[in-house]
Amino acid sequence: xxxxxTTSSSIKHEDSQAPTPRQKPSKISLAYDVMMVIxxxxxxxxxxxxxxxxxxxxxxxxxxxxxxxxxxxQTSFKSILSDANAFFTIFLIIELSIRWIIAIVxxxxxxxxxxxxxHWYEVLxxxxxxxxxxxxxxxxxxxxxxxxxxxxxxRRWISKGKFYYELVLEELxxxxxxxxxxxxxxxxxxxxxxYELVEKIIQKHKPMFIKTLLELLEKNLPTAINQNQxxxxxxxxxxxxxxxxxxPELQQILHLMPVVGTLLSNRLExxxxxxxxxxxxxxxNPLIQVPNPLYAExxxxxxxxxxxxxxxxTLVDSIVIEALQVIRxxxxxxxxxxxxxxxPNQTQVE
Numbered sequence: 001x002x003x004x005x006t007t008s009s010s011i012k013h014e015d016s017q018a019p020t021p022r023q024k025p026s027k028i029s030l031a032y033d034v035m036m037v038i039x040x041x042x043x044x045x046x047x048x049x050x051x052x053x054x055x056x057x058x059x060x061x062x063x064x065x066x067x068x069x070x071x072x073x074q075t076s077f078k079s080i081l082s083d084a085n086a087f088f089t090i091f092l093i094i095e096l097s098i099r100w101i102i103a104i105v106x107x108x109x110x111x112x113x114x115x116x117x118x119h120w121y122e123v124l125x126x127x128x129x130x131x132x133x134x135x136x137x138x139x140x141x142x143x144x145x146x147x148x149x150x151x152x153x154x155r156r157w158i159s160k161g162k163f164y165y166e167l168v169l170e171e172l173x174x175x176x177x178x179x180x181x182x183x184x185x186x187x188x189x190x191x192x193x194x195y196e197l198v199e200k201i202i203q204k205h206k207p208m209f210i211k212t213l214l215e216l217l218e219k220n221l222p223t224a225i226n227q228n229q230x231x232x233x234x235x236x237x238x239x240x241x242x243x244x245x246x247x248p249e250l251q252q253i254l255h256l257m258p259v260v261g262t263l264l265s266n267r268l269e270x271x272x273x274x275x276x277x278x279x280x281x282x283x284x285n286p287l288i289q290v291p292n293p294l295y296a297e298x299x300x301x302x303x304x305x306x307x308x309x310x311x312x313x314t315l316v317d318s319i320v321i322e323a324l325q326v327i328r329x330x331x332x333x334x335x336x337x338x339x340x341x342x343x344p345n346q347t348q349v350e
Contacts, residue, residue: 030150033141037152040138043088047131050081085131092134093126174331181328188320198316199308210303217295222288229284236283237276241269 052060053074064074096119104112116123121140125133142152151158188194202209225232286294 030145030148033145037138037141039088039091040134043085044132044135044138046081046084046088050078050085053078053081089126089128089131092122096122096126170335174334177331178328181324181331185321185324188317188324192313194320195308195313195316206303210299213302214295214299217299218290218292221295222290222292225284225288229281232284233277233280236280237273240272240276240279243272245269 069077099119100115103109103115109115109118121133121136124130125137145152146158286292
């Protein structure tokens with residue numbers, strides 16, 4: 001807990017010390033940063049030349065022969081390069097130590113020993129075997145100058161660098177995600193343990209599911225019944241009327257009365273139609289009341305349905321596997337090709 005709080009406080013303190021766009025550094029600080037970038041680049045160039053001489057590349061040998069340098073001159077040149085690189089290393093160690101002392105005096109960090117951890121690449125760059133890490137410090141300084149509005153490199157180079165960085169990052173992340181999705185799909189197809197997970201999820205969220213379903217029924221069903229009330233009444237009245245017409249016993253009795261029978265038949269049909277409309281209204285009236293215990297009972301019965309059925313398991317398999325396939329297809333699209341509008345027919349990760 002203490003270490004976490006310490007690190008958090010250090011990060012906050014460091015952020016408070018970082019220059020904002022409104023707080024431009026002094027000209028001396030800018031000049032020092034530019035000088036250090038040039039200094040490190042010269043150092044790296046000399047390191048590359050020294051490495052080329054020690055590795056005895058053919059092109060380096062031909063260059064020495066073209067410059068007509070004797071073996072003794074080459075040895076002296078190597079010695080000068082080695083001494084120069086050693087001077088650069090000593091200078092960087094001293095410079096880093098001075099900055100560390102300044103950070104302690106100015107209390108730039110929460111603890112005095114945080115400085116080498118924040119500037120780890122500079123510490124490691126002082127080691128002979130890790131001297132190429134000095135390029136990282138030059139890049140950090142250049143990026144800080146870029147944020148302050150002093151582009152060290154052309155914007156086109158910076159945009160290209162961002163593009164290739166995002167390209168590599170997308171390719172790596174896409175392949176990792178595709179590998180994970182393929183593994184999950186194979187696991188679902190081979191094993192059936194995910195049904196237990198589905199059942200646990202359903203049981204865990206059953207109260208929420210019942211509540212949501214009840215709210216949907218009470219919100220939508222009464223409105224739908226009111227909107228279709230006339231249609232339902234006509235249907236029920238028509239059904240009652242047809243029932244009277246299709247009742248043989250009633251028709252036989254009416255036929256026994258030659259004159260009155262026809263009048264009674266018409267009257268009964270009208271009464272049946274009216275009776276059907278009233279019956280429909282009486283049946284619909286309890287359904288449009290909110291809250292409605294009938295809806296609650298229906299929802300509770302739905303919540304008691306068995307989940308261990310072949311149809312439901314097949315449905316779960318189909319939904320999960322198809323969802324994974326959709327995600328896989330989306331991840332397979334190489335966005336960097338889409339953004340650059342190149343290779344329109346080859347935008348998927350193979």
